[in-house]
Amino acid sequence: MDFGTVSLIIFILAVVFVIKTIKVVPQQHAWVVERLGKFHATLPPGLNIVLPFIDRIAYKHVLKEIPLDVPPQVCITKDNTQLQVDGILYFQVTDPKLASYGSSNYISAITQLAQTTLRSVIGKMELDKTFEERDHINTSIVSAIDDSAANWGVKVLRYEIKDLTPPKEILHAMQAQITAEREKRALIAASEGRKQEQINIATGEREAAIAKSEGEKQASINRAQGQAAAILAIAEASAEALRKTASAIREPGGADAVSLKVAEQYVGAFSQLAKTNNSIIVPANLGDISSLIASAMQVVKVQQK
Numbered sequence: 001m002d003f004g005t006v007s008l009i010i011f012i013l014a015v016v017f018v019i020k021t022i023k024v025v026p027q028q029h030a031w032v033v034e035r036l037g038k039f040h041a042t043l044p045p046g047l048n049i050v051l052p053f054i055d056r057i058a059y060k061h062v063l064k065e066i067p068l069d070v071p072p073q074v075c076i077t078k079d080n081t082q083l084q085v086d087g088i089l090y091f092q093v094t095d096p097k098l099a100s101y102g103s104s105n106y107i108s109a110i111t112q113l114a115q116t117t118l119r120s121v122i123g124k125m126e127l128d129k130t131f132e133e134r135d136h137i138n139t140s141i142v143s144a145i146d147d148s149a150a151n152w153g154v155k156v157l158r159y160e161i162k163d164l165t166p167p168k169e170i171l172h173a174m175q176a177q178i179t180a181e182r183e184k185r186a187l188i189a190a191s192e193g194r195k196q197e198q199i200n201i202a203t204g205e206r207e208a209a210i211a212k213s214e215g216e217k218q219a220s221i222n223r224a225q226g227q228a229a230a231i232l233a234i235a236e237a238s239a240e241a242l243r244k245t246a247s248a249i250r251e252p253g254g255a256d257a258v259s260l261k262v263a264e265q266y267v268g269a270f271s272q273l274a275k276t277n278n279s280i281i282v283p284a285n286l287g288d289i290s291s292l293i294a295s296a297m298q299v300v301k302v303q304q305k
Contacts, residue, residue, distance in 0.1 A: 020052030030096040032059040042096045059100040061093045065157060068107065070114050072163075075122035077130060083122060084165040087141075089114050090157040091149065098153025106152040110145055114159065117144040127166065134161050 024047055025031050031043040035055045043050075043057075050057075072086030091110060093099045103109045121140045122130060130137070138159045146156040 017052055021049055023048045023050055023057065028063045030061045030063055030093070031057050032061070032096050032100045034058040039097060039101065059096065061096045061099055063093055063096075065090055065092045068111060070111055070118075070159075073115050073119070075119045077122055077125060077127045079126045081127045081170060082167055083127065083130060084163075085118060085122065085161060086163055087114070087118070087138075087159055087161045089145075089159050092155045092157060093153060094155045095153030098151065100153075102152040106149070106154050109152060110149050110154060110156065113145050113148055114141060117141045120144075127170070130164060134164075137161060 023031065023043060025043045025045045027045045029045060031048075033040045033043055033050055033055050035051070039058075040055060068089040068091060070087045070089055072084055075083050075085050077083055089110065095102075099106055118137070118141055121137050125133065125137075138161060141159040142156050145159070149156050
């Protein structure tokens with residue numbers, strides 16, 4: 001074997017030694033190192049040096065949040081109804097050593113635990129409640145799994161139910177119930193609308209009748225006040241006329257004027273005597289005008305005293 005061959009072999013062995021010695025761990029990863037079959041250390045992200053042929057990388061873990069699909073299963077509710085449920089579980093490896101040696105398969109362990117816990121939680125609830133209390137179901141499952149998963153170096157972050165599927169018969173019955181409830185609400189809303197319409201009509205008619213009666217009342221008051229004012233005005237005018245007449249009579253020549261006025265009124269009245277069947281009604285003392293005037297003047301004098 002010549003010198004070149006030996007050099008090549010030494011170079012290859014050196015490269016292999018370097019590869020076995022230097023380990024580069026990616027970010028958010030953790031590698032578990034065993035030395036001679038026993039746990040030795042957990043390599044952090046970055047450049048790490050191990051002993052070749054003595055140390056070996058036994059486990060590699062991802063420290064990121066991992067979604068785990070939980071297979072669907074049939075659960076029995078408190079009211080003996082079958083319900084198919086499937087969900088998704090989010091977890092994270094927090095202790096690489098426990099994740100390596102705490103369980104032979106921590107993924108299978110938390111999956112089985114999630115299914116059994118889900119059946120237990122669903123079994124305590126009635127069918128209608130399972131649809132209403134998803135948050136309670138999710139929180140209960142996370143709380144139950146997290147206590148056990150701590151021994152496996154795993155932190156359960158949350159659980160989300162993806163689907164709740166009841167049997168077809170139950171689903172049809174639920175749909176019929178929902179339809180009936182909607183129709184019931186529609187009928188109630190329609191009846192409430194008609195009721196409110198009748199109330200509005202009655203209220204409008206009542207307010208219109210009140211307004212009409214108030215208007216008629218005010219009109220009657222206005223007419224009465226107008227008539228009273230007219231009567232008062234006529235009375236005041238008549239009184240004023242009488243006062244002026246009396247004042248005129250007391251003045252010089254007033255009595256003669258009254259006599260002349262009475263004579264004129266007498267003649268005028270006689271000219272307007274009613275005619276019936278071409279017959280004329282004539283007073284008995286037609287020629288005694290002077291005595292009539294004297295009587296009228298006597299009345300005026302009495303009123304002046």
